[in-house]
Amino acid sequence: MLADRYQQLLTAYVDGQLSSRQRKAALRLLRRSAEARDLLRGLQRDAERLRRLPRHKLDPDFPARVLRALPKLYPAPAARRPAPRTLPAWAGPAAAAAVLFLVGAGAYVYFVHNAAKPSAGESPVAQNDDPARPVEDDGIDPAVPKDGPSDGQDRPKGPGKIEVADSTPDPAQTPPDPPLKESEADKTVLGKEPRPLPDKEMFDKKPKTADVSLSFFKVKELEADKLLEALKKDKDAAYRLELPCKEGNQAFDRLRRVLEAQKVKLVVEQVAQYRLKKPSLHTNYVLYMEDVTPDELVKVVQQLGRDDRSTEKAPKGDASQFGPLIVSPMIDKDREELRHLLGAYAKLLQSAKPSAKGPERQALVLPYNPVAPQEKSAEVKRYLESRRTPRPGTLHVLLVLREANG
Amino acid sequence: MSADDHRLIRDCLQGDTAAFGALIRRHQDRLYNTVYRLLDNAEDAQDVVQEAFLSAYQSLASFKGDSLFFTWLYRIAMNTAISLKRKQRAVVRIDAGRNGEGVSEPLDDSEFSRPGHALEQAELEREVQDALNRLSPEHRMVLILKDIEGQKYEAMAAVLQVPIGTIRSRLHRARAELRELLEKKDE
Numbered sequence: 073m074l075a076d077r078y079q080q081l082l083t084a085y086v087d088g089q090l091s092s093r094q095r096k097a098a099l100r101l102l103r104r105s106a107e108a109r110d111l112l113r114g115l116q117r118d119a120e121r122l123r124r125l126p127r128h129k130l131d132p133d134f135p136a137r138v139l140r141a142l143p144k145l146y147p148a149p150a151a152r153r154p155a156p157r158t159l160p161a162w163a164g165p166a167a168a169a170a171v172l173f174l175v176g177a178g179a180y181v182y183f184v185h186n187a188a189k190p191s192a193g194e195s196p197v198a199q200n201d202d203p204a205r206p207v208e209d210d211g212i213d214p215a216v217p218k219d220g221p222s223d224g225q226d227r228p229k230g231p232g233k234i235e236v237a238d239s240t241p242d243p244a245q246t247p248p249d250p251p252l253k254e255s256e257a258d259k260t261v262l263g264k265e266p267r268p269l270p271d272k273e274m275f276d277k278k279p280k281t282a283d284v285s286l287s288f289f290k291v292k293e294l295e296a297d298k299l300l301e302a303l304k305k306d307k308d309a310a311y312r313l314e315l316p317c318k319e320g321n322q323a324f325d326r327l328r329r330v331l332e333a334q335k336v337k338l339v340v341e342q343v344a345q346y347r348l349k350k351p352s353l354h355t356n357y358v359l360y361m362e363d364v365t366p367d368e369l370v371k372v373v374q375q376l377g378r379d380d381r382s383t384e385k386a387p388k389g390d391a392s393q394f395g396p397l398i399v400s401p402m403i404d405k406d407r408e409e410l411r412h413l414l415g416a417y418a419k420l421l422q423s424a425k426p427s428a429k430g431p432e433r434q435a436l437v438l439p440y441n442p443v444a445p446q447e448k449s450a451e452v453k454r455y456l457e458s459r460r461t462p463r464p465g466t467l468h469v470l471l472v473l474r475e476a477n478g
Numbered sequence: 479m480s481a482d483d484h485r486l487i488r489d490c491l492q493g494d495t496a497a498f499g500a501l502i503r504r505h506q507d508r509l510y511n512t513v514y515r516l517l518d519n520a521e522d523a524q525d526v527v528q529e530a531f532l533s534a535y536q537s538l539a540s541f542k543g544d545s546l547f548f549t550w551l552y553r554i555a556m557n558t559a560i561s562l563k564r565k566q567r568a569v570v571r572i573d574a575g576r577n578g579e580g581v582s583e584p585l586d587d588s589e590f591s592r593p594g595h596a597l598e599q600a601e602l603e604r605e606v607q608d609a610l611n612r613l614s615p616e617h618r619m620v621l622i623l624k625d626i627e628g629q630k631y632e633a634m635a636a637v638l639q640v641p642i643g644t645i646r647s648r649l650h651r652a653r654a655e656l657r658e659l660l661e662k663k664d665e
Contacts, residue, residue, distance in 0.1 A: 083650040087624060089631050111657075118656050121606050122625035126599075127507070128514045130524065135502040138531050139495055343521070353525070353562070 074107055082108060086115045291315070291377040291394040296370050302399045303366035303467065310402035310468040316395030320355045320475045321348055323393050324437075327359075327473065330375045331435060334368060336361070339455040340437040347439055356440035358413060359471040363433045363462040369469065373397060402470060410470055413438055415447040420456035427461060434459065440472055483547040490538060498538075502531055505548055508627070509555055515622045516559050518611050526562060530555035545636050552637045560615045609659040617652035624649060 074082075078101055084090050085098045101108045287302040289295065303311060317323030325348075328338060338359075340348070347355040380392040411418035436455040483504070489497035506527065513530075514523040533554050534541075541550055610618050623629045623637065635642045 079654065080646070080650045083653050084646060086653065087631070087646075087649060114657050114661070115653050118653065118660055119625045121602070121660070122610075122621060123628075125515065125603055125606060125626060127511050128520070128523075129507045130510045130527070134506055134524075134528075135499045138502055138528060139499050141528075141532065142495060142498070142535060346521075 074105070074111060078105075078108060079111065082112050082115060085112065086119055287399045289373070289397045289399065291373060291397055292380050292392055294370075294374050294377045296374060299370050299373060299397075299399070300366050303369060306401035308402070308468075309466070310407075311470070312400050312402050312406045313469060313471040314398040314400075315471060315473050317473055317475060318393050320357060320473060321351055323473050324348065324357050326376060326379055326393060327372075330372050330379070333375070334372060335432055336364070337432060337434045338437050339434055339451050341439070341449045341451040343449075344437050344439045354475055356472065356474045358438050358440040358473070359435045359469070360410065360413075360438075361433070361435040361467075361469045361471070362459060363466045364435075364469055365463070365466050369467065402468065406470055413440075414452050414456070415449060417448065417453045417456055420453065427459075432460070440474065480546070484543065487538060487541065487543075487547065490535075498535060501547070505551055506531075508548070509551060512552070512622055512627055513555055513559050515607070515610065515626055516556075516615070516618060517563060518607055522562060523559075526555055526559045529558050533558075546633075549633060549636045553639065556619060556637060560619070563615050605660070605663050609656055609663070612659055613652060613655055616648055617655060620645060620648045621652045621656065 081090075081094065081098050081101065084094065090098060102112060287298075289299050289302075315323070315327075331338060344355075344357060347353050376394060380394055383392070411421070414421065434455060436452065438449075438452070483501065486497045486501045486504075490501065509530065510523055510527045513526045514520060517523050517526065530551060534551055537554075541547065610621065613621070619638065620634060623634045629637070631642045631645045634645050638645070640648075
């Protein structure tokens with residue numbers, strides 16, 4: 073049996089990365105040892121077999137799919153900041169300390185020397201600490217692809233111009249702040265005239281109208297009547313629901329139990345079935361339902377909330393699974409995304425008419441992969457061809473179950 | 479870093495997503511082939527490659543340019559792939575690697591016009607892939623990078639962030655293991 077160091081020499085010989093001294097040593101070894109020659113032939117044969125393995129490629133559409141996902145998942149990368157100038161390590165903390173000192177000193181002087189109570193009609197501070205601002209989402213983008221396929225089919229139109237659901241107080245009804253009283257101290261802080269405080273008017277500006285009306289609901293403490301109201305706003309009765317979760321597969325299991333308890337049959341697409349068996353894969357899911365009333369949908373969310381609360385209370389309970397539910401009327405981009413997710417069978421959305429004899433309520437479950445959806449899914453076809461005529465007053469719902477980190 | 483990659487990264491950081499598309503096209507197949515061989519599953523490989531590009535996009539501003547862009551991308555993909563492989567339970571796949579959307583590139587079209595030959599080639603491929611699958615992820619990785627991707631020790635050390643000496647010894651052990659596995663099959 074060849075010594076290990078000789079075997080290593082031969083391995084490096086196969087790798088083609090020997091120094092000239094090592095190469096000479098290898099050639100001497102090969103000349104004198106038949107075992108070394110046999111081993112080298114074997115190693116070279118193995119390397120050749122690896123090299124001759126067929127090369128696998130992605131389809132040419134892959135870059136486009138990744139690019140379509142980019143705006144949804146990630147903001148544009150920031151340009152590199154210019155290299156910082158060389159400063160001593162203490163400069164940063166020292167500057168911060170200096171700023172804090174100045175702010176603290178100024179505040180001390182202001183409050184100590186301006187302690188006079190305000191007279192009638194005046195207020196020492198702005199009454200409105202919560203300036204009117206548009207309803208903001210909490211970082212979750214219910215997001216639509218930048219570019220989506222458009223096949224020119226007729227669709228029920230989404231809502232037109234939609235106003236922002238602004239629940240903050242109307243600034244017009246809040247009395248404006250009176251001007252602050254100047255004190256001598258203000259003038260003498262740092263020996264300079266104080267800068268005037270920003271005009272409150274800048275906080276009173278009406279927010280711009282957003283493109284989509286979003287409503288937010290805490291799943292664990294659901295305001296059922298408000299959710300019901302939100303689900304009755306859209307004249308086309310079509311909604312997109314974004315339900316952030318901690319872990320996609322676990323969240324889906326909970327949702328599945330709740331839907332099955334409500335006698336909703338789930339048609340789970342093949343890739344989704346595969347991914348549901350793989351807890352290591354982080355997967356987002358999307359459900360599409362056509363025959364669910366607002367009441368039924370509210371009950372589903374309520375049950376999810378109850379399950380979340382009871383999980384927390386259990387002896388070794390997990391933290392809650394679900395984040396705030398975001399409800400918005402389905403717009404054209406949502407419909408385009410749905411068609412994209414349905415792949416080649418998207419045309420069945422319109423062409424395959426539901427029948428009165430179809431099975432009880434169904435929901436289609438797909439992995440939420442707008443980048444690379446399955447082009448031809450048997451489950452999608454089956455779902456679309458076997459739909460039952462929806463009951464009056466029911467909704468079309470696209471529910472995205474998305475991991476909060478993905 | 480190649481001038482082309484450098485220019486595309488610069489354009490991307492200025493908001494040109496088409497430049498990122500060009501970066502993807504330049505590197506996708508090479509990356510996919512490596513990850514495919516590592517995971518022996520087209521769908522998982524596609525997920526990993528997609529994830530690697532998306533992570534690269536997110537972290538593009540932090541890429542210092544002190545290594546090849548492809549080395550950096552490889553590193554992201556390898557970490558994702560190894561992590562996935564470790565978490566997955568061993569699954570016996572009857573027809574592993576034959577599903578998914580990847581496309582196989584035949585080495586020589588004329589040879590594949592003979593059905594018997596194609597079958598023989600597929601069996602040989604399966605044998606080698608099965609042997610690769612039985613190696614540890616670290617050993618599999620070095621063989622894929624060396625023999626399939628044709629990388630030198632220095633590049634491999636940069637991708638895997640280990641010293642060159644570690645690459646040499648891993649390759650030595652990996653080749654010995656592979657030799658043993660393939661010898662048994664040949665007998």
